[in-house]
Amino acid sequence: MWWGDQARADLTNQMFKLYEEKHPNIKIVGETSPFDGYFDKLNTLLASGSAPDIFALGSNIPDYVSKNVVLDLTPYVGKGLDVSNVPASLIDFNTVDGKMYGVTTGGNARAFAVNTSVLEKAGIDVPNESWTWDDFAQINGRVTQKLGKGYYGSYDPSGSYEEFETWLKQRGKVIYDNEQKKLGFQPADAAEWFQMWSDMRKSGAIVTAEEQVTSGTDASKSLITQGKVAMLVIPSNQLASYQKMTQDKLILLPYPNGPQGNGLAVQSGASIVGYAKTEHAQEVASLMDFWLNDPEAIKILGTNRGVPASTKMIDVLRADASAEDQIIYDYLDLIGKNTNVKATINIPGYNEFAQLLMTASQQVAFGKTSIQDAVNPFYEQAQKVLDINLKTAQ
Amino acid sequence: MRKNVTGYMFLLPWLIGFLCLAVGPIMASLYLSFTDYNLLERPVWSGWNNYRNIFTKDGSFTHSLGLTFKYVLLSVPLRLVFALAIAMVLNKGLKMLGIYRTIYYIPSLLGGSVAIAEVWKAIFAGNGIFNRFLSTFNIHAPDWISNPFYLIYSIIALSVWQFGSSMVIFLAGLKQIPNEIYEASNVDGVGKLRQFFQITLPLLSPVLFFNLVMNIISSFQVFTPGVVIGDGRGGPLQSTLFYALYLYQQGFSYFNMGYASALAWIMLVIIGIFTMVVFGTQKYWVFYGDEKGGKK
Numbered sequence: 001m002w003w004g005d006q007a008r009a010d011l012t013n014q015m016f017k018l019y020e021e022k023h024p025n026i027k028i029v030g031e032t033s034p035f036d037g038y039f040d041k042l043n044t045l046l047a048s049g050s051a052p053d054i055f056a057l058g059s060n061i062p063d064y065v066s067k068n069v070v071l072d073l074t075p076y077v078g079k080g081l082d083v084s085n086v087p088a089s090l091i092d093f094n095t096v097d098g099k100m101y102g103v104t105t106g107g108n109a110r111a112f113a114v115n116t117s118v119l120e121k122a123g124i125d126v127p128n129e130s131w132t133w134d135d136f137a138q139i140n141g142r143v144t145q146k147l148g149k150g151y152y153g154s155y156d157p158s159g160s161y162e163e164f165e166t167w168l169k170q171r172g173k174v175i176y177d178n179e180q181k182k183l184g185f186q187p188a189d190a191a192e193w194f195q196m197w198s199d200m201r202k203s204g205a206i207v208t209a210e211e212q213v214t215s216g217t218d219a220s221k222s223l224i225t226q227g228k229v230a231m232l233v234i235p236s237n238q239l240a241s242y243q244k245m246t247q248d249k250l251i252l253l254p255y256p257n258g259p260q261g262n263g264l265a266v267q268s269g270a271s272i273v274g275y276a277k278t279e280h281a282q283e284v285a286s287l288m289d290f291w292l293n294d295p296e297a298i299k300i301l302g303t304n305r306g307v308p309a310s311t312k313m314i315d316v317l318r319a320d321a322s323a324e325d326q327i328i329y330d331y332l333d334l335i336g337k338n339t340n341v342k343a344t345i346n347i348p349g350y351n352e353f354a355q356l357l358m359t360a361s362q363q364v365a366f367g368k369t370s371i372q373d374a375v376n377p378f379y380e381q382a383q384k385v386l387d388i389n390l391k392t393a394q
Numbered sequence: 395m396r397k398n399v400t401g402y403m404f405l406l407p408w409l410i411g412f413l414c415l416a417v418g419p420i421m422a423s424l425y426l427s428f429t430d431y432n433l434l435e436r437p438v439w440s441g442w443n444n445y446r447n448i449f450t451k452d453g454s455f456t457h458s459l460g461l462t463f464k465y466v467l468l469s470v471p472l473r474l475v476f477a478l479a480i481a482m483v484l485n486k487g488l489k490m491l492g493i494y495r496t497i498y499y500i501p502s503l504l505g506g507s508v509a510i511a512e513v514w515k516a517i518f519a520g521n522g523i524f525n526r527f528l529s530t531f532n533i534h535a536p537d538w539i540s541n542p543f544y545l546i547y548s549i550i551a552l553s554v555w556q557f558g559s560s561m562v563i564f565l566a567g568l569k570q571i572p573n574e575i576y577e578a579s580n581v582d583g584v585g586k587l588r589q590f591f592q593i594t595l596p597l598l599s600p601v602l603f604f605n606l607v608m609n610i611i612s613s614f615q616v617f618t619p620g621v622v623i624g625d626g627r628g629g630p631l632q633s634t635l636f637y638a639l640y641l642y643q644q645g646f647s648y649f650n651m652g653y654a655s656a657l658a659w660i661m662l663v664i665i666g667i668f669t670m671v672v673f674g675t676q677k678y679w680v681f682y683g684d685e686k687g688g689k690k
Contacts, residue, residue: 036626040646047433047651067434067649210520213540213630351647355627362631366542 001031001045002056002272003038008304015300019290026283039351046275053278054287056270057102059346063389064273065096066348071274073100076285082293085310087336092343093268102271103288106306108236108328109266109335110162112154112255117248118230122146129254129262129334133196136256140205143230152223153205154231156212158197159361161346161354163233167193169341170258176347181390183347187379194364194371201365209365219245235269236331237306240324250324252331265341266332269306307332349389356381427655433645437652444656455657457632458640459664465546465636466613469553474605477557481564482594495562502558511552511622515539518548539623542633549619549634560605567601568594599680607672614665617642637661 002012009032016028031052033041039060045051046069057064064070077083077100083091086104094102116126122143127135140153157163165175174184200206207216207229215221219238223229225246234242236252243250254262272291274284290297298313303325308314318329347353360378363369402409427444429437448455484494504510517523520537528535538548571594579589595602617638624634628643635643641661645654 040642043433043646043649063649064434067432069434209630210537210540213625214520214537349648355643355647358627358629359632362542362629366631368542368631 001033001042001052001054002270003033003035004304005034008032011301011304015291015297018294018296018300019287022290023286026287028287049277051275051277053275053280053284054272055275056105057273058270059093059267060350061094061102061271061273062096062345063348063350065101069276070101071276071278071281071284073103073274073285073288076282079285080282081285081289085312086292087266087309087311089266089343090268090309094271094273096345102268102273103292104268104271104309105291105301106237106269106303107266107309107332108269108306109264109332110166110233110255111236111239111252111264111331112231113224113234113239113242113250114253115224115227115230115246115248115250118143118147118151118227121227122151122230126251127253131253131256133256133258137196137200137205139230140200141203144204149204150228152207152211152229153200154207155216155224155229155233156197156201156206156209156361156365157233158194158365159358160233161350161357164190164193164357165344166255166263167258169263169344170255170260172260174342174344175353176344176386178345183379183383183386187375190360190375190378191371194361194375197361198364198371209362209367212365213362224250235306236328237269237303239328240303240322243324252327254331254335261338261340263341264335265338265343266307266335268309303328347386347389349385352385352389353382356385423655423658426652427659429652430650431652431655432649433651434649440652444653445660447653448656448660454632454635454640458628458635458637461546461633461635462614462616462637465550465553465616466610469550470606470609470613472550472554473557473609474560474602476554477560477605478564478598478602480557481561481568484561484565485568495565499558499562502556506556506618508618508622511619514548514552514619515623518551540630542629542631545624545630545633549616549623552619552623553613553616560609563601563605564598567598571597596681600682603672603676603680607669610668610672611665614661614668 002008004012009030012032013030016030020026020028038056042051042055046064046067051069057070061070073081081103083100083103090104090107091100094100094104114126119126119139123146124139124142127139136154143151143153161175168174168185168189171189173189176182177184197206201209207223211223215223219225219241222232222242222245224232225242225248227246227248231253232242239250239252254264256262272288274281274288278284291301292308292310293313295313295316298308298310298316301308302317303321307328308317314329317325321329356378360374363374364371368374426437428439428441430440430443431437480498484491484498488494501510518525518538520540522539524538525535536544538544575593575597576589579593584592615638616636620628620634620636620639624630627647628635628639637657638661641654641657644650644657
């Protein structure tokens with residue numbers, strides 16, 4: 001079972017048919033669901049003991065491992081599951097306490113999608129990867145100035161877990177420090193983060209709070225494809241979906257640089273894991289191996305979930321890649337050069353924490369409370385959530 | 395005796411379903427409310443912990459309860475007023491009464507669904523049809539969907555729009571009021587307004603009572619509009635965090651099923667209290683025609 005739209009479902013099922021042809025005694029039934037509600041559905045299936053043999057997870061693998069519902073794949077590595085072409089960072093991502101639990105089905109990195117036509121109209125040069133947050137703020141301000149009401153420089157990612165964490169990493173901090181088992185940032189960091197976005201929001205350089213709610217995360221409504229907003233944070237694999245909806249040329253840019261660079265790393269956008277109680281563990285490993293390493297399978301799936309985990313497979317796809325996919329590959333090469341960025345795992349209690357962060361960001365955005373009054377309760381509650389989840393994970 | 399057995403046999407399918415699919419899970423949830431249960435591992439007994447935490451440490455509980463109260467207090471009276479008003483209009487013996495009745499009832503059938511909620515979301519969005527209509531009169535309305543301060547009103551509007559089921563019941567009640575009473579009062583020179591308050595309302599009061607209780611109970615459980623019209627997680631800014639949604643979140647998103655079960659039982663008690671209070675006030679305003687004496 002995986003999340004995604006109909007297009008992804010069609011590709012995945014096509015791949016399954018190919019596998020079934022090569023393994024005539026194995027039948028695969030695929031199940032899909034939109035991302036919203038996927039985890040509720042998965043949790044219910046897990047609770048009732050009828051989860052699928054393989055299902056997709058994102059960066060929340062540790063949460064599920066701690067609840068003993070994920071199959072340990074380590075025994076199958078090298079014995080039916082070949083991960084020799086997968087970069088170490090992607091293997092680490094799927095490893096908890098030294099055991100490998102998942103296989104990356106799509107690598108990506110956070111990126112700013114930039115509508116170059118909007119920048120052109122505003123008479124601004126397209127920045128390159130050495131830009132800073134000051135450049136970012138300036139560009140946003142000028143877009144609004146030059147193009148007027150209804151035009152904004154950027155969307156507002158202040159409520160998003162991944163974006164906040166990237167900014168923290170630029171300062172040598174993280175959201176969750178797994179070694180010391182505590183929060184890796186201070187309330188003052190959150191306050192600085194919200195302040196930065198608040199200043200831009202007040203000057204009209206980034207979208208209004210309401211607009212962010214309306215179209216901030218919905219590709220079909222996004223103003224970036226309507227030429228009204230210049231920049232939006234996306235996971236790199238979604239570039240093609242956005243580009244399809246506009247004639248304007250979209251490119252990918254890394255985050256503006258902070259004190260320690262741009263803080264980005266190639267991540268596992270989605271992984272597949274095995275169900276701990278599956279009766280077909282060897283077949284699970286076999287299908288995962290196929291998904292990872294079979295060139296025909298990779299050709300069918302393309303970059304729909306992101307870039308293939310295996311470097312050999314990347315080369316297979318790169319040969320006939322479309323223009324947008326080339327942009328994505330080049331972008332990931334660029335990000336891959338960041339060797340000093342530490343891999344992190346998600347905070348236990350990720351769902352709750354992400355909700356707290358989003359609420360705090362909206363409190364500031366809608367002017368409901370001052371930044372300090374939003375940050376302090378946020379930090380306190382985040383601490384509580386972490387404590388509760390650490391306790392139950394023992 | 396044989397008659398009873400036949401009766402019970404017919405009852406049996408429903409009874410089995412009721413016991414296994416309703417009573418069983420309800421009792422299970424009572425048990426779970428005293429445990430820590432993360433859905434994927436065995437429940438661990440934790441006594442009154444969940445209840446204690448809910449009442450002393452949970453700001454979201456208070457917030458969602460308050461929000462749900464606000465929703466109930468605004469949507470139930472409004473819905474009943476509309477239902478009664480339209481029922482009275484339809485009662486005047488229009489030629490195509492049947493058709494009108496169906497038309498007004500349809501929103502009730504469709505209303506709670508995800509599809510309608512999506513449509514509602516599109517209509518009342520910042521640049522949706524409703525606001526564009528208002529702007530032709532130079533009224534600059536707020537964004538009913540993305541603005542957390544105004545969202546609740548579009549959801550209340552959706553609820554009121556589904557007045558059809560209450561209306562049909564009012565219509566039936568109105569039809570039971572004998573015309574002679576109105577005619578007699580007309581002869582006595584009673585005005586329309588007094589007729590409404592002294593004749594219609596008292597004679598309609600059992601129906602009103604029924605509608606009130608049913609609407610209160612169902613309104614407290616509001617869920618679908620909150621999830622679909624809001625951002626699915628109670629936002630923006632917790633403005634759609636209705637009690638039922640908060641409960642769902644705790645259970646399925648945060649893996650706190652024991653806590654969610656406790657929340658469910660608290661809601662049961664609250665609805666029970668409201669219902670008992672309304673029942674208790676019956677004797678002051680509900681007039682059953684077969685009693686001696688009238689409204690106190």
